[in-house]
Amino acid sequence: MRQLTADLTTALATVYPSSEAAAIAGVVLEHLLQLSPLQLRMQANEAVATSTVAQIPALQARLLRHEPVQYVLGVAWFADMELEVTPATLIPRPETEELVRLIAAEQKGKPGLAVLDVGTGSGCIPLALSKMLIDARIISVDISAEALAVARRNAARYQAPVTFQQVDILREEPHGLGMQSLDIVVSNPPYVLELERPLMRPNVLDYEPATALFVPDTDPLLFYRRIAELGQKLLRPGGTLYFEINEQYATPLSDLLITLGYNQIQVHQDLFGKERMLRADWRTIA
Numbered sequence: 001m002r003q004l005t006a007d008l009t010t011a012l013a014t015v016y017p018s019s020e021a022a023a024i025a026g027v028v029l030e031h032l033l034q035l036s037p038l039q040l041r042m043q044a045n046e047a048v049a050t051s052t053v054a055q056i057p058a059l060q061a062r063l064l065r066h067e068p069v070q071y072v073l074g075v076a077w078f079a080d081m082e083l084e085v086t087p088a089t090l091i092p093r094p095e096t097e098e099l100v101r102l103i104a105a106e107q108k109g110k111p112g113l114a115v116l117d118v119g120t121g122s123g124c125i126p127l128a129l130s131k132m133l134i135d136a137r138i139i140s141v142d143i144s145a146e147a148l149a150v151a152r153r154n155a156a157r158y159q160a161p162v163t164f165q166q167v168d169i170l171r172e173e174p175h176g177l178g179m180q181s182l183d184i185v186v187s188n189p190p191y192v193l194e195l196e197r198p199l200m201r202p203n204v205l206d207y208e209p210a211t212a213l214f215v216p217d218t219d220p221l222l223f224y225r226r227i228a229e230l231g232q233k234l235l236r237p238g239g240t241l242y243f244e245i246n247e248q249y250a251t252p253l254s255d256l257l258i259t260l261g262y263n264q265i266q267v268h269q270d271l272f273g274k275e276r277m278l279r280a281d282w283r284t285i286a
């Protein structure tokens with residue numbers, strides 16, 4: 001096992017920095033052998049089945065082409081869940097897990113909250129919220145039928161009672177909400193500008209879905225405005241809007257939300273000190 005890990009690390013180090021190569025090799029071996037990082041280290045001297053060794057060259061070839069390890073293995077970890085991911089879904093990010101933990105911390109102890117999640121991708125946000133909140137009623141929407149199929153499989157695996165709908169949020173509203181008043185609207189919408197393409201790493205640009213990433217350069221806040229306007233109709237007074245943001249949007253988005261009638265606006269930093277989360281209340285009752 002030790003030699004196999006070392007060989008894969010050496011091969012990957014031809015295209016990745018050495019620490020990243022070692023990390024990717026570790027993730028691949030842990031997944032193939034279904035071991036934790038600690039178990040992998042403790043069992044490093046044990047032999048590996050020939051059938052497992054035979055899988056490595058094909059995986060290695062894909063990794064050398066900068067395909068993200070999560071797509072190569074078909075899984076990503078999020079909030080202690082192993083989620084299926086495909087090229088139709090964004091790979092869930094650590095800052096999105098921070099957003100979910102912010103929501104759980106602010107909303108803990110409130111049973112039966114009604115939640116709308118816009119742009120669900122792999123379903124990472126609603127699945128984590130359904131674990132962390134008590135009896136939450138969650139509706140998740142996405143424009144992508146392929147992403148929704150993945151999200152539905154992830155929800156089935158974790159028995160998360162989430163309702164999924166295919167909705168183009170820029171053109172239509174989630175179906176069947178009627179006059180329902182929501183407690184929470186949450187979204188990690190597309191927010192990368194087209195002009196940022198040249199700055200992006202090939203593992204993101206060449207493999208992750210463009211519909212999950214990009215907004216037109218002419219309107220960076222397109223999705224935020226649309227979702228905030230939906231929140232005006234669907235949130236109950238005192239209900240809360242939660243967004244993952246690009247740090248450059250903290251000020252213009254806060255200004256926009258004030259003009260739309262939101263208050264109690266707070267921007268939160270991620271673990272790296274970047275302003276990546278924003279929350280706002282809809283017409284808090286004094």
Ligand SMILES: C[S@@+](CC[C@H](N)C(=O)[O-])C[C@H]1O[C@@H](n2cnc3c(N)ncnc32)[C@H](O)[C@@H]1O
Pocket residue numbers: 089090091092093096118119120121122123124125141142143144147167168169170171188189190191211212213
């Ligand atoms: C940044 S990804 C976030 C995915 C997931 N929530 C996460 O955090 O990993 C944005 C998601 O919005 C979806 N999306 C893009 N345009 C949309 C639209 N017009 N209506 C609904 N969903 C849309 C994409 O398919 C993608 O799944």
